[in-house]
Amino acid sequence: MEAEQEGLFSLCMIVKNEEAVLGRCLDSVRDLMDEIIIVDTGSTDRTVTVAGWYTEKVFTYPWDEDFAAARNYSFEQATMPYVFWMDADELLAAPEAEKLARLKRQLKEEQAGVEVILMGSRLFPQPSQAGSALVVVHSEYRPRIVRSGQHFQWHGRVHEELDIGAGASMNTDIYMDHRPSAVHTERNLQILKRWIAEEGKAEGRLLFHYANECFETRDYQAAATSYEELLKEPNGCKDERITACLRLSECYRELGEAGLRLNSLFRSFSYGLPQADVCCGVAGFFEERREWESAIYWYLQAIARQTAGPGNRPVSQAYYTWLPHVLVSRCCAAAREWKQAWQHNEQALAYLPGNQVLLGQRSELQKVLEERRGRSE
Numbered sequence: 001m002e003a004e005q006e007g008l009f010s011l012c013m014i015v016k017n018e019e020a021v022l023g024r025c026l027d028s029v030r031d032l033m034d035e036i037i038i039v040d041t042g043s044t045d046r047t048v049t050v051a052g053w054y055t056e057k058v059f060t061y062p063w064d065e066d067f068a069a070a071r072n073y074s075f076e077q078a079t080m081p082y083v084f085w086m087d088a089d090e091l092l093a094a095p096e097a098e099k100l101a102r103l104k105r106q107l108k109e110e111q112a113g114v115e116v117i118l119m120g121s122r123l124f125p126q127p128s129q130a131g132s133a134l135v136v137v138h139s140e141y142r143p144r145i146v147r148s149g150q151h152f153q154w155h156g157r158v159h160e161e162l163d164i165g166a167g168a169s170m171n172t173d174i175y176m177d178h179r180p181s182a183v184h185t186e187r188n189l190q191i192l193k194r195w196i197a198e199e200g201k202a203e204g205r206l207l208f209h210y211a212n213e214c215f216e217t218r219d220y221q222a223a224a225t226s227y228e229e230l231l232k233e234p235n236g237c238k239d240e241r242i243t244a245c246l247r248l249s250e251c252y253r254e255l256g257e258a259g260l261r262l263n264s265l266f267r268s269f270s271y272g273l274p275q276a277d278v279c280c281g282v283a284g285f286f287e288e289r290r291e292w293e294s295a296i297y298w299y300l301q302a303i304a305r306q307t308a309g310p311g312n313r314p315v316s317q318a319y320y321t322w323l324p325h326v327l328v329s330r331c332c333a334a335a336r337e338w339k340q341a342w343q344h345n346e347q348a349l350a351y352l353p354g355n356q357v358l359l360g361q362r363s364e365l366q367k368v369l370e371e372r373r374g375r376s377e
Contacts, residue, residue, distance in 0.1 A: 007034025010078035299328035
């Protein structure tokens, strides 16, 4: 729709049973949004009540197992020049909100012809997974803001994507935090199975998402079969192919197929230069076999490839910062390469200066080095 009033951003959301997190989400962006549109798809808790505290524009959409259709309906209600979408388990941290405020002023002042604005999305572990001493965070870039009335459409009943075509786009350094409180793998898998039954077969992105859901439910044989079928297709997204190779390797690990596990990682090299996380996967294969020299070599390759970045794959930032240093330090210590082990532990500490595991490792390695110096004197 065309703008009906002065303003810039329409926040459009689809929700269901999000009472616990919806307020947190809306509080983080309410001062930056000129319109808030909430589309409820069948909540049985107090989600609609919470939504009503923030906006009068709360709509009901009969759930038909099609996330894209629901999102498109929410976009149709927007009256501002730009549509900004969020999920209820996301939030915009204060520093990122300040960046968005500056972007909003820029868009108003320059009247730019930008149609699509991309923002980062950082995935944090679920609360039940966050007790680890070394927290892993994933990130990816996604179109987050689009101009209204340009016919941008969502596609896909589940794992839906916003088709931006050739729209004039702008990249930003703004990151949305995704903090899921639950997993929906079984729900997603059932939707995908019904979708595949209607289509008659799974191929392309549908096959990729089906393989991923099988992987998440630990049906490794079905996942492996689907990933293999995907990799046989003549065309496809390079990043998805690399992800398929990595997950196929994990499937074969669980299925006890050591040779196929390693081969799957090497297959990813046909889609581009080695990625840091892939190199770590190869190194891990040799580390499990206690082949320290090979493991160290591949972890060092991971470090050498860190500056390349993972493209738009949702990969843990740890692979591109501290993790390869921690892993190669461990292998160097096992190989009695004490100085190299200490150096890489120090490099990991540069990223995680207060980490107690690494600080303890520093003390142990320093003790070994001092003993060796004492014996050589």
